[in-house]
Amino acid sequence: MAGSKKTPGINAASMADISFILLIFFLMVTTMGTDFGLIRQLPPMAEDQKNEDKINERNVFVVNVNQHDNIMAEKSYINISELRGKAKEFFFIGNEGDEFPEKEVKELPLVGSIKVNKTAVVSLQNDRGTSYKAYIQVQNELAGAVHELRNEFCLQHFGKKFDDCSQEEQDTVGKQIYPMAISEAEPKDAGGRRK
Amino acid sequence: MAKFRKDVASETPELATTSLPDIIFMLIFFFMVTTSMRQATVMVDQKLPVATEVKKLENKSLVSYIYLGAPHKSYQAKFGTATRIQLNDKFAGVPDIQDFIASERSTKSENDQKLMTTALKVDEKVKMGMVTDVKQALRRVGALKISYTTAKGEKAF
Structure with a gap:
């Protein structure tokens, strides 16, 4: 009668079912896929428009997109593939001349004194x-231009890409040297309303 | 007599597991009923534009979604084919955005309210006029942090 004294093992046959049910449950509840996006800060509702006017024309890179999706940058029609290069040229701190933004020398942590754009703003106007x-696409190309310039600068000065830099380095480059300055003008209805 | 009694007492009966699936099923039904799935059913066409310079949207619980696009085929008979705004589970107009943001805000703590992001999920065929209207409405209520939700691609054009 020794056999009958053993505690019988717990029946584990249903374990598989239980785990399947759990699995299905989590599959249903979990929202799959992460969202990606271009994160932007909208300007607060304008109270005084005077700020816009003060900026010198050479410090502004005007991009227009019309109702036929044609792109005009600095008064000439361009293809979307040219936009990134144009924007980089405009933002690049090594470019000097009347057609490029005004420069000023800044004393910055980590990189010392360096000549940067005083103000350089992209003004994006759309219909x-x-x-x-x-x-x-235009937003993406403009962001891409700034990202590329930041990466180039970081590779040159810190020997690594912008995303791999420390917070301090990122702050210096991202806020002082190559800020993401895309201003969106108040909406215009130049092309006429089409429904 | 004594031996007979001992025999009966020492034999532990096997655990009855036949009702276990039923119990689990009950649990699962309970969870299915109580879990509220945040993601609304999207009733508009959503072919998102492709971008390369994208950032991951962090902190999903602080994101409110606004969908723009032409209604799906099954809704077209009722709502037409013009671009519509969808907030939560229903079609809405631009003035409804104010209430929508206010109600989204009221569910969050004060600290979190500053971090709230509005994700614009806009179909690529939508005209900017509509998007601008939505953006102006967001500016009016002070929901300034936005994200243009896009697909992540290697090439944008």
């Missing part, structure tokens, strides 16, 4: 009829 796709 009500511009497609969202074209708008995002």
